[in-house]
Amino acid sequence: MSQYKNLEENIKKCRACHLRGTCANIVPGEGNPAAEIMFIGEAPGAEEDKQGRPFVGAAGKFLNQMLEVIHLRREDVFIGNVLKCRPPGNRDPMPEEVAACWPWLLEQIKTIKPKLIVLLGRHAMERFLPNQKISQIHGTAVRRELPGVGKQVFYALYHPAAALYQGSLREVLIKDFKKIPKVLEAIAKEKNAPIDTPEKNMENMETEDENRFEEPARNASPARSAASAVGWRSDSGRENKQEALF
Ligand code: URA
Numbered sequence: 001m002s003q004y005k006n007l008e009e010n011i012k013k014c015r016a017c018h019l020r021g022t023c024a025n026i027v028p029g030e031g032n033p034a035a036e037i038m039f040i041g042e043a044p045g046a047e048e049d050k051q052g053r054p055f056v057g058a059a060g061k062f063l064n065q066m067l068e069v070i071h072l073r074r075e076d077v078f079i080g081n082v083l084k085c086r087p088p089g090n091r092d093p094m095p096e097e098v099a100a101c102w103p104w105l106l107e108q109i110k111t112i113k114p115k116l117i118v119l120l121g122r123h124a125m126e127r128f129l130p131n132q133k134i135s136q137i138h139g140t141a142v143r144r145e146l147p148g149v150g151k152q153v154f155y156a157l158y159h160p161a162a163a164l165y166q167g168s169l170r171e172v173l174i175k176d177f178k179k180i181p182k183v184l185e186a187i188a189k190e191k192n193a194p195i196d197t198p199e200k201n202m203e204n205m206e207t208e209d210e211n212r213f214e215e216p217a218r219n220a221s222p223a224r225s226a227a228s229a230v231g232w233r234s235d236s237g238r239e240n241k242q243e244a245l246f
Contacts (some may be wrong), residue, residue, distance in 0.1 A: 004033035004111050005106075011084055017100035019085035025052035029108065036184060037072075038114035039063070040105070042123040042159065043083035045090050054079045059161035063120075066160070066177045067212045078112050080105065082127050093123060102127075109149055115151060115187050116141075118180065123161025126156050135233025139176035155183050 001009070008146075011028040012022065027044040047057035055063050066072060078118055083093050083101050105127075109117070119125045122134040128141060137156050146152040158174050163169040 002033065004108075007107055007111055011104050014084065014104065017097050019083065019087060019097055022088050023085040024049045026084050027052055027054050027081065027086075028084055028104070029054050029078060030080035031074055032076055033112055035076065035078040035112060035119060036115045037180065038075075038078045038080065038109065038112055038116070039118045039120055040127075041079070041081045041120040041126045043081050043090075043093055044086040045161075046086070048142075049086035053063065054081055054161075058164055058236055061158070062160040062164055066174060069174070070178060070180055072097075076222040078108075078114065080108060098127060103115060107191075108149060109146070111154075115153065116180070116183055117154050119154055121162060124159075125156040129156060132156070138172065139179060141186065153183070153187055155180065 008028045012026050014026060020026070023044070025044075027048050041055060041059075044054065045057050048054055048060075054060070063079070067074065067077065082105060083097055085097075085101075087093055087097065119128060119130070125132060125134055125137065128146070129137065129144070134156060137165070138158055139155075141153055141155050143151055143153045155176075157177060158169045158173045160173065163173040
């Protein structure tokens with residue numbers, strides 16, 4: 001059995017919190033277990049609970065459409081949630097539920113090793129980028145240390161469900177979503193940067209925070225150009241200075 005399948009089987013047996021007593025199915029997540037992009041939402045809703053699959057309701061249909069726009073299928077990416085079990089009545093996850101489910105999500109990240117984690121909505125954002133506001137951080141790539149994993153790039157978006165119910169967020173979400181290929185490009189260029197180490201490049205980027213949506217200077221490195229197109233912030237960036245996450 002593959003490493004991911006084995007993990008999935010273990011997730012399906014979880015009894016770590018009381019939510020298993022009220023949900024119909026555990027929803028571990030689905031997609032490519034070697035995906036470059038991992039989408040993390042909040043928790044299964046009614047339809048997800050019924051089918052045991054993530055994002056298969058109205059928000060999921062919208063997510064599928066946005067994936068199509070950037071020429072990806074669900075099978076190309078991995079889609080999961082902070083919670084694997086539906087909270088009754090779709091209420092917000094409680095801190096103890098998030099804590100109980102956290103080891104599974106961490107194991108999924110360690111196994112899948114995504115280049116980019118896209119956080120769908122404020123609950124997913126809060127788990128990885130605490131004390132941020134989704135209204136401020138959406139559409140900005142952030143790289144930070146994830147204990148047990150290492151440096152990881154995150155990209156927070158408004159939740160597709162929020163955009164369905166609040167029309168004004170829809171265009172913002174679509175615009176941010178369309179930047180995902182650019183974020184990946186920036187990550188790849190960081191990796192292949194011939195002179196500076198990735199760390200060094202990131203340090204360069206964060207000092208240009210104010211200019212991050214401006215045209216790159218003519219002598220800017222390709223890595224820096226792609227980064228300024230998507231808007232990078234990193235751990236020690238002025239707007240994002242935070243201590244260790246966990
Ligand atoms: N909303 C989520 O956050 N996750 C799902 O799987 C479905 C809806």
